[in-house]
Amino acid sequence: MTSVSLSYLARRNIVRKSFRSIVLIFAVSISVGVLFSTTLMLKSIDKGIKVEMERLGADLLVAPVGYEAKARTVLVSGEPQIFYMGEEVVDKIIAIPGVVAASPQIFMETSSYLLCCEILETLLVGFDPETDFTVTPWIESRVDGPIDYERDIITGGMVAVYEGYAYYIYGQEFRVYARLQKTGLNYFDRTIFIPRARAYKLAQQTKERKGVAPLKLSSGDVSIVLVRVSPNANVTKIAEQIKRDIPDVSVLKIQDMLANTKQIFLKLFGGLLVFSAVLWVANTLMISAIFSTIVSERQRELGILRAIGADRNAVFRLIILEAVILTSIGGILGIAVGSITFTIFKSHILSSFTMLKFPYIWPSSPEILAIGLGSFLASLAMGIIGALYPGFISTKLEPYFAIRKGE
Amino acid sequence: MIVTENLTKIYRVGDRDIEAVIDVGLRISDNEFVSIVGHSGSGKTTLLSMIGGLTRPTKGKVFVDGIDIWSLGDKELSKLRNEKIGFIFQFSSLIPTLTALENVMLPATFSQNKKKEVAIRAEEMLDLVELSHRIDSYPSQLSGGEQRRVAIARALVNKPKIILADEPTGDLDHETEKDVIDLFLKINKEFNTTFLLVTHNIELAMKADRKLVMDQGKIIEDPND
Numbered sequence A: 001m002t003s004v005s006l007s008y009l010a011r012r013n014i015v016r017k018s019f020r021s022i023v024l025i026f027a028v029s030i031s032v033g034v035l036f037s038t039t040l041m042l043k044s045i046d047k048g049i050k051v052e053m054e055r056l057g058a059d060l061l062v063a064p065v066g067y068e069a070k071a072r073t074v075l076v077s078g079e080p081q082i083f084y085m086g087e088e089v090v091d092k093i094i095a096i097p098g099v100v101a102a103s104p105q106i107f108m109e110t111s112s113y114l115l116c117c118e119i120l121e122t123l124l125v126g127f128d129p130e131t132d133f134t135v136t137p138w139i140e141s142r143v144d145g146p147i148d149y150e151r152d153i154i155t156g157g158m159v160a161v162y163e164g165y166a167y168y169i170y171g172q173e174f175r176v177y178a179r180l181q182k183t184g185l186n187y188f189d190r191t192i193f194i195p196r197a198r199a200y201k202l203a204q205q206t207k208e209r210k211g212v213a214p215l216k217l218s219s220g221d222v223s224i225v226l227v228r229v230s231p232n233a234n235v236t237k238i239a240e241q242i243k244r245d246i247p248d249v250s251v252l253k254i255q256d257m258l259a260n261t262k263q264i265f266l267k268l269f270g271g272l273l274v275f276s277a278v279l280w281v282a283n284t285l286m287i288s289a290i291f292s293t294i295v296s297e298r299q300r301e302l303g304i305l306r307a308i309g310a311d312r313n314a315v316f317r318l319i320i321l322e323a324v325i326l327t328s329i330g331g332i333l334g335i336a337v338g339s340i341t342f343t344i345f346k347s348h349i350l351s352s353f354t355m356l357k358f359p360y361i362w363p364s365s366p367e368i369l370a371i372g373l374g375s376f377l378a379s380l381a382m383g384i385i386g387a388l389y390p391g392f393i394s395t396k397l398e399p400y401f402a403i404r405k406g407e
Numbered sequence B: 001m002i003v004t005e006n007l008t009k010i011y012r013v014g015d016r017d018i019e020a021v022i023d024v025g026l027r028i029s030d031n032e033f034v035s036i037v038g039h040s041g042s043g044k045t046t047l048l049s050m051i052g053g054l055t056r057p058t059k060g061k062v063f064v065d066g067i068d069i070w071s072l073g074d075k076e077l078s079k080l081r082n083e084k085i086g087f088i089f090q091f092s093s094l095i096p097t098l099t100a101l102e103n104v105m106l107p108a109t110f111s112q113n114k115k116k117e118v119a120i121r122a123e124e125m126l127d128l129v130e131l132s133h134r135i136d137s138y139p140s141q142l143s144g145g146e147q148r149r150v151a152i153a154r155a156l157v158n159k160p161k162i163i164l165a166d167e168p169t170g171d172l173d174h175e176t177e178k179d180v181i182d183l184f185l186k187i188n189k190e191f192n193t194t195f196l197l198v199t200h201n202i203e204l205a206m207k208a209d210r211k212l213v214m215d216q217g218k219i220i221e222d223p224n225d
């Protein structure tokens, strides 16, 4: 040791009152840990929603009346749901002015028993290559040549197959024509898309073959229609018109549907954000109170430092430094505990998100880092803001009076 | 060289004014060893504090080497305290969380001086006060006399031109008291340090080049007047 730095002085003081320091660090770590974890979850849902929007590329979703919640479940959490309506809906929608594109999708059973699918936990969806705007634009790699409607399928980025390979569905051989870009969302990543006409034929084949669970699907059924409207059209008006013109359908605005998801999340977890904000304020006040006590407890010491040559600025920095060291330790601890908890329970958290039907995409490392950094800054701010007033008071003491205190 | 002009301090307590120091004019040459005696409450501590830049006079001026110290800003005044003045208080003034050596190095924390030199000098000063063997002890592990000697070492570490000592031996036994004063005299001779020493011990006060007597805020005896 060749010199005594301000931070060394501050650290010695922290160690001196170890119980008080530990309590403070603990309190800070809870509020920062909760802030970090909740923000991380919120971010993952935000990302999920954004990618979902982008990939669907649709403004409206039309489903049989009463099935809108189930349609949402399929798209948001990738869980199979079976319901159908007649395909004439598609033409009626297209005929409405302002509608630019309308493409149906057909959800099929993927009963894991018998001969459905080689890979479990996939979703089987029929799509219409002629009108499609949600599947083919996102192809990452494919075999050369045009798609063969009779035998080709397109698979999501997480289905463990390669383009060109054979794939069996209900005993029928298909060729993997293309693979889609990975998104992190179940619906897009775990789906096998079959051209619509072939889907009807497959359903027929399951009904004729013995030893296979027959699909409920009949020729001409569609589950949902994804609708894109012209950029200058009024989405709400068009939604209303679809409902008016076409009997027995319900119309969901994609934007509302996803915004709704975020609302639900905030209802469930927003309390935690509020909790951490309240804790933040409470901790900042606590630091203010503790440091006011510290400043008066140590008046004489501060006076001695001033006599030795510390200027007001140095005394102020010493007080702030002590608070910031405490809160940043608390912050780092909170973030570390939050991260470890997340790492350990990641699969639990994600599966509960799936159960709650949240779209989610795990934030990237830089994003996690940024959230961690933000949370850390929140802990720094706690120390700086909390110690600001006591620090200011400490500079106002005239050395003589400070030194004679408690004489 | 220390010069005071009409130095006055009035404390306001409730609606009562306490005239602690009244119109003190003093001249202390470089290298001089001056002692101040006087009853308790006669204003000695207040006078020393104004000269050392610890409390602002109500009226009057303090010049240290020609600088009107109370016209300085906080930064400059702090720098002056750090570099030119060493304080020794009447109570233990060590920082309890720091070792003896760290306490002695503390002035360097607030100065631009080369830290390494100060560290070396800190050890030299502890050697001078004969505490080389206790450099890693904390104040609570030292006796009152030892603590005072650490404080003296700290006051000397930045080679100040002036030492202001306020009853530095009040709570020490007679033997230790004598040792401390002898140490002061030695420092005064060896480092050409100016001393302003407040003491109750007339016998010790007599050892100074000049003895001042204070009473009711005024200097009532000064051989130079």
Ligand SMILES: Nc1ncnc2c1ncn2[C@@H]1O[C@H](COP(=O)(O)OP(=O)(O)O)[C@@H](O)[C@H]1O
Residues within 6 Å of the ligand: A401, A404, B011, B012, B013, B018, B019, B020, B038, B039, B040, B041, B042, B043, B044, B045, B046, B047
């Ligand atoms: N901070 C203060 N507030 C009010 N009165 C004070 C204060 N400090 C000292 N005094 C008064 O000023 C007078 C001189 O005090 P002091 O300088 O401590 O004298 P001494 O050091 O000679 O005992 C005393 O009457 C004392 O009560």
Ligand SMILES: [Mg+2]
Residues within 6 Å of the ligand: B044, B045, B046, B166
């Ligand atoms: Mg006194």
